[in-house]
Amino acid sequence: MARPIHLNLSAFYFFYFAYLGAFAPFFALYLTSVGMNAVEIGVLMALPQLTRILAPHLWGWLADHTGRRIGVVRISGAAGMVAFLGVFAGDSFAWLFVVLFAMMFFWSAALPLVEATTLSKLGDETARYGRIRVWGSVGFIAAVVAVGYLIDATNPHSVLWVIAGLMAGMLLLSFTLSESKPEPHESDDLPVWQIVRKPAVLAVIGASALMAAAHGPYYTFYTIHLVDHGYSKSAAGLLWALGVICEIGIFIWMSRLYRAFTLRSILIASTLLAALRFVVIGWSADSIVLLLAAQTLHAASFGSFHAAAIGVVHKLFRGRHQARGQAIYGSLAYGLGGTVGGLASGYAWGGLGPALTFTLAGVCGLLAAGVLWRWLEDV
16 A cells, blocks of 8 residues: 555544544533533434434445545535534524534545545555554544643633534545545345345444443543543543543554454453443542543453454455445444434433443443354454
8 A cells, every 4th residue: 555545544534533532522511511401412412323323324325336435525524514514503402403413414424435445455454454543543632632621721612613623624635535446356246235144244233333332421421420520621631532542552553463363352352341441430430540540441442342343344345345334334333322322321321320321331341242252253
C-alpha cells in the first residue's frame, strides 16, 4: 500500500474519532445544560446507534452497486454536516431528535465504507489495520482532552462548534481518499444473507451487539457519573483519554496478539475484561485508583475486541460482499446493540441508579463471552 494512501486513511480516522471524542463524552452535558432529563438524554444519545440499524444497509448496497464507496462517503457526509447545523436553530427535544436523526443517518455511511476500503487496500495484511486505525484513537484523545478543558473554561454550548468543525475536516479529507476495488472471490455469487446465517457470523454479530449494549451506559452517562461524584469536566476528559491511550497501545500490539492467539480467544478475553471494567466503574467511582484501573481495560473492552471482530468479519465477507458485510455487521451489532444499550441505560439510570446500571453492562459482557465460547470456532 502506498504511503500517501496510508496517511490519508490515518488522517480520516483521526478526524472521525476526534468528532466522536467531542460528541460521545460531552454532548450529554450540553443536553443537560438545556434541561433534558435522563430518559430524553438516553433517547438522543442512542440515535447514532438507532440510525445504524438500517441506514448502513442502504449505503452498503449503494456502494457495492455503484462500486464507489468513497463517493458515497462524500455525498452522505455533506448531507450530514448540513443537517447538523440545525442544532444552532433550536434546543427542544423534538427538534434535536429530528436534527440528530438526520445527521446520524447520513454520517452512518462513513465508517463501514472507509473500514471496507482500508481492509481492501491491506488485502491479506490485516494485522496492519491497527497501525492505521490507531490514529483514530489519537484523534479521540486530542478531542476529549481539549473539549473537557474548553467546557470548563466556557460552557457546554461550545461543543457544538467543535463538532461542526471536525465534521468539516472529515468531509474535506474524504476527497483525498481513493476508491478500491475488491478482489474477486468464490463467494461472490452467494446471496449475502447466506453468509450472514453462518454460525460464526451470527456469533460475532450477537456478541458484538451485547458488547455495544454494555457500552451504552458508558458512552451516555460516564461523564455525568464522574461529575456527580465531584470530578471536573477536564478530569473526566483526562479519564476518557486514558482509556483511549490504552486502546492505542493495544492497536499497536495487535499484530503480535494476532500471531500469539486466535481471534476467538482474543474476543473472549476482551468480553470478560469488559465485564470487570463496567462493574468497577459502577461501584467504585469514589476511588480514583480503581477508576484509573478500569479505564486501562478500555484496551480490551473496545480496542482488542473491535480489532479482532473486524478481522473476523473481513475473513467471512470477501469479494463483492465486503462493503455490505461491514455494513450488516455495523448495523446489527453496533446499531441494534448500541440502541438497546443507550435507551435501556436512560431508563435504568433513573430507576436503578448508576451502580446497578453499570452492573447490567457487566452482565452483557459475560453473556457475550458465553455466545463466543459456544458458537464461534477458531478463526
